[in-house]
Amino acid sequence: MTKSRAWKKSEEKYLKSKVEAGIHPQDFLEEMNKKFGNARTFTAIERKVARIGLSLAACEKKLAVPTVAESKIIVKKDIEITRLKAEKKIITKKYQQAIKATSTQEVVIEYLHDHIQALPEVSLPKPGSVKDINSSEEELILNLGDIHAGEVVKTEELNGLNEYNFDILTYRLKSLADSVITIAKNKLSGYTFRKLHILGLGDWVSGTIHDELVESADGNVIEWTMNLAYVVAQMIRELAAEFEEIEFVGVIGNHGRLHKKPRFKARYVNWDYVCYQMLSTLLAKQKNVKCTIPKSFWHIHEVNNHKFLLIHGDNINSSLGIPWYGIQRMVANLKELLASKDQYFDYIMLGHFHNYGLLDRVKGELVINGSLIGGNDFSIGKMFTSSEACQHFCGVHPNRGMTFRYKINVQHVEIKGEIPYKYVEDAALGDLI
Numbered sequence: 001m002t003k004s005r006a007w008k009k010s011e012e013k014y015l016k017s018k019v020e021a022g023i024h025p026q027d028f029l030e031e032m033n034k035k036f037g038n039a040r041t042f043t044a045i046e047r048k049v050a051r052i053g054l055s056l057a058a059c060e061k062k063l064a065v066p067t068v069a070e071s072k073i074i075v076k077k078d079i080e081i082t083r084l085k086a087e088k089k090i091i092t093k094k095y096q097q098a099i100k101a102t103s104t105q106e107v108v109i110e111y112l113h114d115h116i117q118a119l120p121e122v123s124l125p126k127p128g129s130v131k132d133i134n135s136s137e138e139e140l141i142l143n144l145g146d147i148h149a150g151e152v153v154k155t156e157e158l159n160g161l162n163e164y165n166f167d168i169l170t171y172r173l174k175s176l177a178d179s180v181i182t183i184a185k186n187k188l189s190g191y192t193f194r195k196l197h198i199l200g201l202g203d204w205v206s207g208t209i210h211d212e213l214v215e216s217a218d219g220n221v222i223e224w225t226m227n228l229a230y231v232v233a234q235m236i237r238e239l240a241a242e243f244e245e246i247e248f249v250g251v252i253g254n255h256g257r258l259h260k261k262p263r264f265k266a267r268y269v270n271w272d273y274v275c276y277q278m279l280s281t282l283l284a285k286q287k288n289v290k291c292t293i294p295k296s297f298w299h300i301h302e303v304n305n306h307k308f309l310l311i312h313g314d315n316i317n318s319s320l321g322i323p324w325y326g327i328q329r330m331v332a333n334l335k336e337l338l339a340s341k342d343q344y345f346d347y348i349m350l351g352h353f354h355n356y357g358l359l360d361r362v363k364g365e366l367v368i369n370g371s372l373i374g375g376n377d378f379s380i381g382k383m384f385t386s387s388e389a390c391q392h393f394c395g396v397h398p399n400r401g402m403t404f405r406y407k408i409n410v411q412h413v414e415i416k417g418e419i420p421y422k423y424v425e426d427a428a429l430g431d432l433i
Contacts, residue, residue, distance in 0.1 A: 202253025
């Protein structure tokens with residue numbers, strides 16, 4: 001490039017004439033450099049104009065045609081601007097959706113707490129009346145997960161392998177409660193059971209993420225959520241009359257999420273979470289029942305000096321059957337992660353897989369809970385597999401940890417007579433309370 005030299009009088013005169021004529025330097029810069037063999041820049045011209053006592057304020061810039069090099073720079077900048085605008089639009093949309101979903105759920109929960117009337121309190125058992133006060137005292141755990149309220153399984157479509165609807169759900173929950181009471185009061189001698197922990201492991205509500213489940217369901221997700229909370233509240237009231245203390249803890253599953261694609265922010269924005277909150281509201285007057293509802297998708301809960309990790313398990317990759325390796329890897333990673341914050345657990349309670357299983361560990365056990373629904377169109381139609389409806393029930397000793405274990409099977413409950421727990425069909429919930 002030609003090096004710029006000192007200004008000649010002829011060059012200065014040319015510049016002055018152009019500026020006085022109102023021509024902007026950018027419109028004659030290239031022509032001037034060719035005429036006088038220089039490589040003046042626009043900045044250099046600005047400085048020269050100021051020194052000779054002129055101003056560019058009156059100079060109007062014409063639409064100049066950019067060079068090839070300038071065009072490439074302009075196009076590159078335009079592409080970047082367009083990309084940033086598109087990215088901003090996407091992020092803004094996702095943010096607004098997240099805010100809308102979260103705020104809607106919080107409004108619903110606030111309304112439930114303000115307007116739903118709690119169920120009347122049942123009489124509490126007398127201290128020491130459950131078992132002899134001198135007997136060995138343990139605490140009980142009842143896992144309650146994968147209820148899938150709202151899903152309908154028709155026996156004729158599965159050749160008699162299973163049937164499920166909201167009425168059958170109530171019979172199975174009633175059978176579950178009766179089994180817990182029978183085992184604790186009649187089958188196990190030499191024990192005192194004062195406290196029962198009910199661990200909600202998610203997927204209580206069938207949800208709306210799968211179109212075919214919504215299309216074949218009876219009712220809608222609002223009705224499933226409301227009715228399930230009311231039904232489980234009735235069940236817990238029955239148990240509250242038998243045990244001096246009940247503690248409910250619930251983590252969310254995947255079926256209750258509001259979006260079809262899994263999200264990692266605000267995972268508690270989930271119909272399970274709404275159901276748990278409504279359940280706690282219905283049980284607000286029951287003095288011997290405590291509800292813990294974490295926003296985290298996992299929770300560490302202490303039972304009789306032993307710590308239990310509660311997690312649904314949908315974030316463990318699986319194709320066919322129970323992914324034992326994936327579960328072990330998840331446990332190892334989470335254990336290391338929590339240890340960095342001095343948090344530890346002895347036992348793991350999982351749901352999601354609908355197949356009951358126990359796995360020994362160096363310390364404690366890993367329990368895969370069953371489901372209340374049992375086999376459905378998906379498990380049988382895609383994988384040709386099914387498992388009977390069951391839930392995990394166990395005792396926990398303060399020193400020895402988990403002792404006895406029961407797989408309470410509710411698959412073959414007799415369905416007859418009036419449904420054991422009422423729920424709303426064509427009436428208002430307040431009419432039933």
